[in-house]
Amino acid sequence: MAVVYRDEHADLGLLLNRRISVIGYGNMGRSMALNLRDSAFPVLIGNQADTYSFQAYQDGFEVTSIADAVVRSDVVLLLLPDEVTAQVYLHDIAAGLTPGDTLVFAAGYNVAFGFIEPPPFVDVVLVAPQAVGEGVRDGYVEGTGYPCAVAVAQDASGQAWARVLAVAKALGALHRGAIELTFQQEAELDLFMQQALLPALHSVLHTALEVLSREGFPAEAVFSSLYMSGELGYIVSKWSEMGVLPSLQLHSRTGQYGILSRLERFKEVKLTRQMDSVLDAIRSGDFAQEWAAEYADNYPRLDNLLRRLQSTTVWQEEQEVLAQLHQDQR
Numbered sequence: 001m002a003v004v005y006r007d008e009h010a011d012l013g014l015l016l017n018r019r020i021s022v023i024g025y026g027n028m029g030r031s032m033a034l035n036l037r038d039s040a041f042p043v044l045i046g047n048q049a050d051t052y053s054f055q056a057y058q059d060g061f062e063v064t065s066i067a068d069a070v071v072r073s074d075v076v077l078l079l080l081p082d083e084v085t086a087q088v089y090l091h092d093i094a095a096g097l098t099p100g101d102t103l104v105f106a107a108g109y110n111v112a113f114g115f116i117e118p119p120p121f122v123d124v125v126l127v128a129p130q131a132v133g134e135g136v137r138d139g140y141v142e143g144t145g146y147p148c149a150v151a152v153a154q155d156a157s158g159q160a161w162a163r164v165l166a167v168a169k170a171l172g173a174l175h176r177g178a179i180e181l182t183f184q185q186e187a188e189l190d191l192f193m194q195q196a197l198l199p200a201l202h203s204v205l206h207t208a209l210e211v212l213s214r215e216g217f218p219a220e221a222v223f224s225s226l227y228m229s230g231e232l233g234y235i236v237s238k239w240s241e242m243g244v245l246p247s248l249q250l251h252s253r254t255g256q257y258g259i260l261s262r263l264e265r266f267k268e269v270k271l272t273r274q275m276d277s278v279l280d281a282i283r284s285g286d287f288a289q290e291w292a293a294e295y296a297d298n299y300p301r302l303d304n305l306l307r308r309l310q311s312t313t314v315w316q317e318e319q320e321v322l323a324q325l326h327q328d329q330r
């Protein structure tokens, strides 16, 4: 079983007198900065002067350049988009690190795939929420916490574990318990979820929409019955609360029989092979290289793929149905 850390395992006292900076004031940066401040730790924001830094000013933070924030802090939270971080690290961060500093990542990606190799004199740690930025803030404010993983890649101070747990506690990340992983495991799991589970679900949804619309069901009813009603979201939320099988009892007996008796038909060997090959490409670093090249070229393939899908009938119909539903609600 994995080790799980909770609030009682961490000592916030370790953060006293340590200057903290948050680099990047985007989705995760803003939430983490607000959480740290509400835990009574002052935070300096490092960001280029633009709309994100304006938001940070408005939220009442001191904002400075990334390089200056790093020089003026002992604990540096690196909260930039993953594909961007290595370049910014080289230009604005590496030179400002000093012995005893703690470099905190929110994703294992850059260290796991070798894009960033921090100097041997800093602690390199991970507090990786399994939640979007908004969820990290909401979980803190509501006191429910949020799922999270923690890791240490480099323990220069001999205190890296105690320090990462202190940072995680101040962020509200230990409230529900944080799972100990390695940077590599966190990065691989995160990418697998994005590249295997979600595309497979998209593909299943797309096929179901095509089958039902081919059979002449009204579009509104098709979208509603498959996911727009929110029933699917509710079922998935019950999976996480109760477990997949226990939550079957929430369905009618007809529903339970339907699910269980048809399950085997959808077990595809091809799916296993695809997932294996996706995982292989993640582990070998091939995906990370592909994504670095895509970033270097300014995302041509990402834009293209999205545009192609947006022009397909099913997703255009979806937007029409949504617009119709919103109009009816007014």
Ligand code: NDP
Residues within 6 Å of the ligand: 023, 024, 025, 026, 027, 028, 029, 047, 048, 049, 050, 051, 052, 053, 078, 079, 080, 081, 082, 084, 088, 105, 106, 107, 128, 129, 130, 131, 132, 133
């Ligand atoms: P965002 O895309 O929201 O980050 C935007 C921030 O990055 C802004 O402050 C932006 O400032 C800055 N930025 C973007 N490009 C550059 C650049 N070239 N140079 C300098 N600054 C730049 O990222 P997220 O908050 O989504 O992700 C941050 C980290 O959190 C990542 O490691 C991610 O994996 C992790 N994470 C994110 C989750 C999420 O759901 N969002 C969930 C779990 C982890 P500006 O444009 O002014 O430069």
